[in-house]
Amino acid sequence: MKNIIITGTSRGIGYELALQFANAGHQVLALSRKTPHVLLEHKNISCLSVDLSTEDDLEKITNFISTTWDKIDAVVHNAGSLVNKPFGDLTQADFEYVYKVNVFGVANLTRICIPFLPKGSHVVTISSMGGIQGSLKFPGLAAYSSSKGAVITLSELLAEEYKEQGIAFNVLALGAVQTEMLAEAFPGYQAPVSADEIANYICDFTLTGNKFFNGRVIQVTSSNP
Template identity: 60%
Template sequence: MKNIIITGTSRGIGFELVKLFSEAGHNVLALSRNSKPISNLKLKNVTALEFDIADQSEIVKLSAFLQTGMKSVDILINNAGYLVNKPFSEITSEEFKRCYDVNVLGPTSLIKTVIPFMKQDSHVVNISSMGGIQGSVKFPGLSAYSSSKGAIITLTELLAEEYKETGPAFNVLALGSVQTEMLAEAFPGFKAPLSATEMAQYIMDFSLTGNKYYNGKILQVSSTTP
């Protein structure tokens, strides 16, 4: 049994990840602004906490919980994301900042909080997007989202270098389009080639074993463009 922390668990990939890890017998801390979808499932070995990754006071509460509860963390999956699809001329500074708060600054604070509870063979998996890959196809309206996803990629590489002697390992998965609620809200009518459950299975398998083969790496997980 491993101790797993997953963010963004109220729906989509994060929701499916919690179910898969629970079924596999692992201990899961599910973090989301809405804990009810997971709490209502009454899954074995799962604790669901209401948590806003963009709120620094929430980070402090998490630290206290880890000291008295989980005590050690084997895998951290930074899955929570915020996507806004608007022309650059129309996007507000608040929306741009929210993208960076949720997609970059929140995970940064969370990693800093969780690292003291991790071991050398622990694994941090950051979830990015193909839109954040340099040279990939870019789409109008995603200036805030894709640029923030590029930032988390670079952060992952830097942290892997900084912690390469002591651990944990850091890797980032740049996902292509997945059929989630967030995708449907941003791109109504678009049909992705993979379901949230299919992608969650891949992410779970990678988080459990990927650090044996990779550190500081960007894996592009996409069967199509984007």
């Protein structure tokens, strides 16, 4: 049985991840601004309503970990925000909103988890093919895709900084997955992979991928819009 933290569990991939880990017998801390009743009612899931970009909410997480768990076996940074606008229409507030969740939220949560991550633990960041250098890029996603590139570099850096402690950091750069966020970015597009299917892949990678990889960016894609 593992202790696993997952962000962005109110819908889509994060919601499916929380259920799949919990149904397999693992203890899950589900972090999101809104909490589905199904997760609240699961015996293996603890839920916190938090905004990862605020110091007060980070304190909630620290208090839970220090009083409930003695260690964290894995963290899955799944939460994400997206603004779909032409670059000329993007404001500083738009960029700040996206970066607060997609970059600062990842950094903040990782920082408070470090003292509880033992040798053999695994931190997985869900990025996007849009954040991969040289990949196909799409108009309207300047804030989102650049933020996903930022967390790739952050994960690579942390893998080096904490390798002596035996904490693995890896990134899964996803292609098209049928979620509400995909529909916001590409209305009408039908992805070949469901949230449930990709959650199954992420679950397995979280539990076993650190045996084979550290500081790696794995491209998980069969299709782009």
